[in-house]
Each structure stands twice: as C-alpha cells, then as structure tokens.
Amino acid sequence: MPPPTLHRRQLLAGLAAGALASGPLRSLAAGAPPALGAGIRLIANENPYGPSPAALAAMRTAASRGAYYPGPERGELIGRIAAANDLDEEAVVVSSGSSEALNAACLAWGRAGRIVAPAVTFDIQLRYAERLGVSVQRVPLADDLQIDLDAMAAAVDDGVSLVYLCNPNNPTGLALPREQLEAFIDRVAPRAVVLIDEAYNELAADPAAQSMLHRVQAGHNVIVTRTFSKIHGLAGLRIGYAMAPPVLAETLRQHVMSFPSSVAYAGALASYEDRAFLQHSRRMVAEGRSLVQETLRRNRVRYLPTEANFIYADIGRDADAFQAAMKAEGVLIRGVYGPYRTWSRISMGRLEDLERFAGIFDRVYNAEIT
Ligand SMILES: Cc1ncc(COP(=O)(O)O)c(C=O)c1O
Known part of the structure; x- marks a missing residue:
C-alpha cells in the first residue's frame, strides 16, 4: 500500500483547491462510503459503487x-x-x-x-x-x-x-x-x-x-x-x-x-433484483472503460476488447516493474500474469479515481520509456 501521507496530501490538495474534485472528498460528499485505504485501487475487479x-x-x-x-x-x-x-x-x-x-x-x-x-x-x-x-x-x-x-x-x-x-x-x-x-x-x-x-x-x-x-x-x-x-x-x-x-x-x-x-x-x-443499481453499475463500468481506453489509445498502448470491468493492456515493458512504479504514485494495478510479461490488467474504479489514474499513467508510462 502507498504511504499514509499520500492520503493527507490528496485531501489537503482538494481542500486548497476549494473543490470537491478529489476522490475521497467527492465520495464523502455524495454520501458514499470512503474508498478503501489511501491509493487508487484498480487491482481486484471490484465495483466501488456498491453496496447498493x-x-x-x-x-x-x-x-x-x-x-x-x-x-x-x-x-x-x-x-x-x-x-x-x-x-x-x-x-x-x-x-x-x-x-x-x-x-x-x-x-x-x-x-x-x-x-x-x-x-x-x-x-x-x-x-x-x-x-x-x-x-x-x-x-x-x-x-x-x-x-x-x-x-x-x-x-x-x-x-x-x-x-x-x-x-x-x-x-x-x-x-x-x-x-x-x-x-x-x-x-x-x-x-x-x-x-x-x-x-x-x-x-x-x-x-x-x-x-x-x-x-x-x-x-x-x-x-x-x-x-x-x-x-x-x-x-x-x-x-x-x-x-x-x-x-x-x-x-x-x-x-x-x-x-x-x-x-x-x-x-x-x-x-x-435491484435493476436501478445494476444499471447504474453497468453504466459506470462502461464509462470507466471508455476513460481508460482513451488513456491507453493516447499513449498508443494496445489493449484487448473487454466485456468485463477490467482491461488487459500490453504496456510493452515488464508489467511487475510498471506495477511497482504505479504503486509508488498511489495506483494499484495488476502485474505479470503467466507468460504475458508485458501485459497489465487495470480494473475499473470510481470515475474520479480513473481520471486521476489517467494523469498518473501518462506520467509514469512516458517517464519510463524516456
Ligand atoms: C473469474 C473469477 N471468478 C471468481 C472470482 C472470485 O469471486 P468471489 O468473490 O465470488 O469468490 C473472481 C474474482 O476476481 C474472478 O475473477
């Protein structure tokens, strides 16, 4: 897990901006339970919009x-x-x-x-x-x-x-x-x-x-x-x-x-049979997929067409090392799976977290290849 100071820094940054833009604050403002721990959790294919x-x-x-x-x-x-x-x-x-x-x-x-x-x-x-x-x-x-x-x-x-x-x-x-x-x-x-x-x-x-x-x-x-x-x-x-x-x-x-x-x-x-909640979750996952796919396309990263709440992408370098670099920035994604050593799996999260993921991915991905 990322160091606890990250959470405080994010909270302070959100407060300083006078906005409810950062993940934890927006979650609390909407009455939803706060995210689990400090980092952005895109690692276990969960649905953070639940429970209903x-x-x-x-x-x-x-x-x-x-x-x-x-x-x-x-x-x-x-x-x-x-x-x-x-x-x-x-x-x-x-x-x-x-x-x-x-x-x-x-x-x-x-x-x-x-x-x-x-x-x-x-x-x-x-x-x-x-x-x-x-x-x-x-x-x-x-x-x-x-x-x-x-x-x-x-x-x-x-x-x-x-x-x-x-x-x-x-x-x-x-x-x-x-x-x-x-x-x-x-x-x-x-x-x-x-x-x-x-x-x-x-x-x-x-x-x-x-x-x-x-x-x-x-x-x-x-x-x-x-x-x-x-x-x-x-x-x-x-x-x-x-x-x-x-x-x-x-x-x-x-x-x-x-x-x-x-x-x-x-x-x-x-x-x-809570149709409203299930539809909402499907919609959030679909929006999340678009956001992550757009991030990957922007960086010319190849990914598979997914029908689930995660995306498998060939980041063209050791996926464990990339996972560690993302983790250092507070983003948890999957590392190597089996023989596909350059593929990472990114789970969907709350949209505000995926927006933050997008910025961090741009930075970490480009920092590593220069
Ligand atoms: C394909 C698949 N099956 C089963 C499970 C386990 O689910 P459960 O939480 O119901 O044990 C997972 C969890 O990630 C999964 O990806």
Whole structure:
C-alpha cells in the first residue's frame, strides 16, 4: 500500500483547491462510503459503487440480528435465484464467494480425474486443486489471447473429470463466441463436467446470449457459477452461487465448506433484483472503460476488447516493474500474469479515481520509456 501521507496530501490538495474534485472528498460528499485505504485501487475487479443503498440497509438490519444463525434469508435468496433463472431450488448452491463453489467443484471432481483449464485464467481454485494433489492440465491461450477451445477439447480424454472455463475470461476480458462454446460443450460435456465461471456475465455486452445457463436448464453436464462480488459490489461480503443440474448441485453442496453469513444473504437478496443499481453499475463500468481506453489509445498502448470491468493492456515493458512504479504514485494495478510479461490488467474504479489514474499513467508510462 502507498504511504499514509499520500492520503493527507490528496485531501489537503482538494481542500486548497476549494473543490470537491478529489476522490475521497467527492465520495464523502455524495454520501458514499470512503474508498478503501489511501491509493487508487484498480487491482481486484471490484465495483466501488456498491453496496447498493438497499443492500446496505438490509445488511444493517441483518447485522443487528447477528446473534442468530442464518435463517429465512438463505431460502429466500435461493428461491429468488432459482425463479429468476427458471431452475428448481435444488439446482442452486450458494457459497461463501463463488470461489468457494469453484474450489468445491475441484475438490469433488478432481478426485475422479484430471482438470483441464486455460493456462491464463482465474486460477485460485486450480492452485487449490493442485495442493490437493489433483493434476491440472493448463492449455495455452491462442495467439490472439482467446481461450483455445479446440486445444482444450483435444486435451479431454477419459482421464479428465472437470473442464474449467471463464467467460468472459479474467484477465483478458475476452468473451467466447457463443457458437464455438456451444460446439465445445457438445463435444466435451458427454465426457467431463464443464464448469463455466460467469463472474463477469452481468457486465458483458449481451449477458443472456453469452451465458450457458440454458445448458444447466437442459440438464447437461454443465455448472455455471456467478458472484455478488462484481456487478453487485459485495466482494467483501463473500457470497456467490453455482447453478447446476440437481445431481451435480448436490455433489457440489456436499463439498462446499463455507457458507455465507446472514449479513451477506441479506445484502445479496436486496441487491439481486435491484435493476436501478445494476444499471447504474453497468453504466459506470462502461464509462470507466471508455476513460481508460482513451488513456491507453493516447499513449498508443494496445489493449484487448473487454466485456468485463477490467482491461488487459500490453504496456510493452515488464508489467511487475510498471506495477511497482504505479504503486509508488498511489495506483494499484495488476502485474505479470503467466507468460504475458508485458501485459497489465487495470480494473475499473470510481470515475474520479480513473481520471486521476489517467494523469498518473501518462506520467509514469512516458517517464519510463524516456
Ligand atoms: C473469474 C473469477 N471468478 C471468481 C472470482 C472470485 O469471486 P468471489 O468473490 O465470488 O469468490 C473472481 C474474482 O476476481 C474472478 O475473477
């Protein structure tokens, strides 16, 4: 984290200008909670516009009943998710963050065979599986950094029990073409469970068209995971869910080790169908993407077309060194991911923070290449 003095300097600068232009001040003025810590946090694909006011109110009430174990809100949330996705309640597994459902899938099916996954993707659950002794086969991305579905399908033999896909993928932000994904599932699902992580689905161009939910509804060998950590802005509350045909869902449920708190259930329930908040978040992410893309274009930095709340950009130099240089200026972004040593991932933040990011990026990027 940047030194604490930075925060004070920023506050003083804002006050001296007599304006509410700087991030922390504008956040407070708008009644929103202040940002986490001093720096500009563009590192974990969060939604700093959350939690929604309705979620905050519901969580306060739930916290006041914190003496009791989670009760009706759990069943209510499962019922809402099931109804909204045209599924039976038995097909929904809520867990402490979607990463817990992903871990549970790796634990459950990893015992029965290898796991096949893209070489560059969200991989906390894959590393967890490896620590359990499960063999994970990582398939390199294609030249255009898209997940190589053909190569992945070719890797699936009778020794494979689970295939993990992330759509849109993290860190690239690229969504998989629907027809190719359908063909992949036709080919692979008869042999292995296909686990599709849709953590960023609600931020994609056409969420319904990009989701493989209909495969779950049809009872195919497919699990779809979603989360309240991204568009809902509830990452700190740790709540996500999986949707799967009931037999797969039951296996998953038996392997989940950590379920959400009543506060998380209440926040998720209030946020789940809060259309105004979700639309607002989508709009803020879209505006943020434009702002960051404009910054990258201005500096002639190549980036991938994203369908999520982050942008993957080739900054043409060691991404860890660039991350450190940005951090020294109070901006947190991602460093190297896998073999792509010159690519950085920049998450969306509040617009005022992205405006400050733009100025700092211009300075740091140009200082380093001269
Ligand atoms: C693709 C993907 N899946 C899952 C997660 C984990 O989400 P959760 O907070 O629901 O555990 C993340 C978090 O960044 C992610 O990028």
